Amino acid sequence: MPSLDQFAQAKLEALQRRNLRRALTETWREDGLWVERDGRRLLSFYCNDYLNLTQHPAIKRAAIAAVERYGAGSGASRLVTGNHPLYAELEARLATIKGTEAAVVFGSGYLANTGIIPVLIGRGGLVLADELSHACLFAGAQLSRGKVLMFRHNDVAHARALLAEHRKAHDQALIVTDGVFSMDGDLAPLAELLTLAQEHDAWLMSDDAHGLGVVGGGRGSSFVGNGYVAAPLQMGTLSKAIGAYGGYLCASGPVIDLMRNRARTLIYSTGLPPAIVAGAIAALDLIEREPDYAAQPVKKAKAFTRRVGLPEAQSPIVPVIVGEEEATLAASRLLAEQGFLAAPIRPPTVPAGTARLRLTFTAQHPDEEVARLADLVRDRILAA
Numbered sequence: 092m093p094s095l096d097q098f099a100q101a102k103l104e105a106l107q108r109r110n111l112r113r114a115l116t117e118t119w120r121e122d123g124l125w126v127e128r129d130g131r132r133l134l135s136f137y138c139n140d141y142l143n144l145t146q147h148p149a150i151k152r153a154a155i156a157a158v159e160r161y162g163a164g165s166g167a168s169r170l171v172t173g174n175h176p177l178y179a180e181l182e183a184r185l186a187t188i189k190g191t192e193a194a195v196v197f198g199s200g201y202l203a204n205t206g207i208i209p210v211l212i213g214r215g216g217l218v219l220a221d222e223l224s225h226a227c228l229f230a231g232a233q234l235s236r237g238k239v240l241m242f243r244h245n246d247v248a249h250a251r252a253l254l255a256e257h258r259k260a261h262d263q264a265l266i267v268t269d270g271v272f273s274m275d276g277d278l279a280p281l282a283e284l285l286t287l288a289q290e291h292d293a294w295l296m297s298d299d300a301h302g303l304g305v306v307g308g309g310r311g312s313s314f315v316g317n318g319y320v321a322a323p324l325q326m327g328t329l330s331k332a333i334g335a336y337g338g339y340l341c342a343s344g345p346v347i348d349l350m351r352n353r354a355r356t357l358i359y360s361t362g363l364p365p366a367i368v369a370g371a372i373a374a375l376d377l378i379e380r381e382p383d384y385a386a387q388p389v390k391k392a393k394a395f396t397r398r399v400g401l402p403e404a405q406s407p408i409v410p411v412i413v414g415e416e417e418a419t420l421a422a423s424r425l426l427a428e429q430g431f432l433a434a435p436i437r438p439p440t441v442p443a444g445t446a447r448l449r450l451t452f453t454a455q456h457p458d459e460e461v462a463r464l465a466d467l468v469r470d471r472i473l474a475a
């Protein structure tokens with residue numbers, strides 16, 4: 092066997108031994124709610140399509156019209172000829188929703204984080220990240236070549252201690268955190284983190300991938316509760332509740348202009364297809380028009396946690412922590428036998444010993460199915 096294949100095979104076998112080998116499963120998402128997998132039709136609690144907008148007729152129509160008008164692809168980087176007219180509209184809409192001066196759209200959330208952080212932080216800089224931040228925030232932090240420190244999850248006192256110790260030795264400092272945590276569904280203490288950042292001349296960046304469209308009246312995690320948390324860097328993705336694709340940063344005019352000039356993942360990557368941008372605009376229209384609809388996923392998640400007896404959901408994401416990988420796989424199989432898709436999440440996506448079912452609730456989940464799922468989780472998984 093060639094050495095390259097031997098290398099790959101050995102790595103795969105090591106993953107297999109630890110029950111961590113993954114495979115892609117073909118999934119047919121009929122209507123954004125029901126999925127067909129391995130010949131089975133299952134009600135999905137495993138999509139980030141919180142508002143079921145990937146299949147919304149008005150959004151599909153907007154995407155199709157954009158293909159007809161502007162073509163299937165953008166043809167080049169935005170800085171070359173890929174900056175089709177729909178971009179300006181989407182960026183203006185995002186800035187208005189987030190309450191910032193300007194916005195810039197990237198190819199994805201991952202590309203946004205790996206592009207933004209190295210523009211702001213260099214070798215002499217400091218990145219302080221919540222330990223449960225999404226992998227692409229850490230990827231961006233590593234690419235910056237600055238010093239990267241983690242603070243304990245949502246522990247502002249720990250972040251404060253780290254800043255007190257390390258801030259002075261660095262030119263710039265950036266605090267990064269998910270606004271809604273992708274695997275735990277809880278919210279970051281953004282107001283406290285902003286105050287802390289200001290006290291130490293550090294900059295706060297929130298990643299609102301799982302907040303836009305579903306919390307804070309649809310405007311995201313800076314808008315939860317009383318008062319707006321004016322984090323100077325608010326990034327997010329258009330691939331979850333928005334049902335499209337792409338990432339964004341909302342910030343001041345100068346910061347956005349700097350990104351357009353320096354963010355390598357923006358400059359050296361092709362612009363998004365017009366259909367995707369048109370779909371995102373149509374989704375934002377719908378969210379603005381129908382705030383009650385945008386509130387549904389969190390409502391369903393709360394009904395679930397109440398019935399199971401778990402801490403109250405703060406977002407559409409509810410972790411059911413099982414612990415060991417084998418038991419988590421078994422729990423997922425049990426739910427599939429009952430018609431539910433609730434796939435297991437294992438390390439390294441989550442810390443060792445916290446393998447879980449990550450349930451995501453969407454606007455159109457029938458209440459009686461949410462109740463049936465809750466009873467199964469309470470009686471057959473958590474009681475086992």
Ligand SMILES: Cc1ncc(COP(=O)(O)O)c(C=O)c1O
Nearest residue numbers: 199200201225273298300328330
């Ligand atoms: C918190 C968070 N940030 C960023 C991303 C990446 O976004 P995208 O899927 O648009 O690359 C994700 C999910 O994929 C996420 O959960």
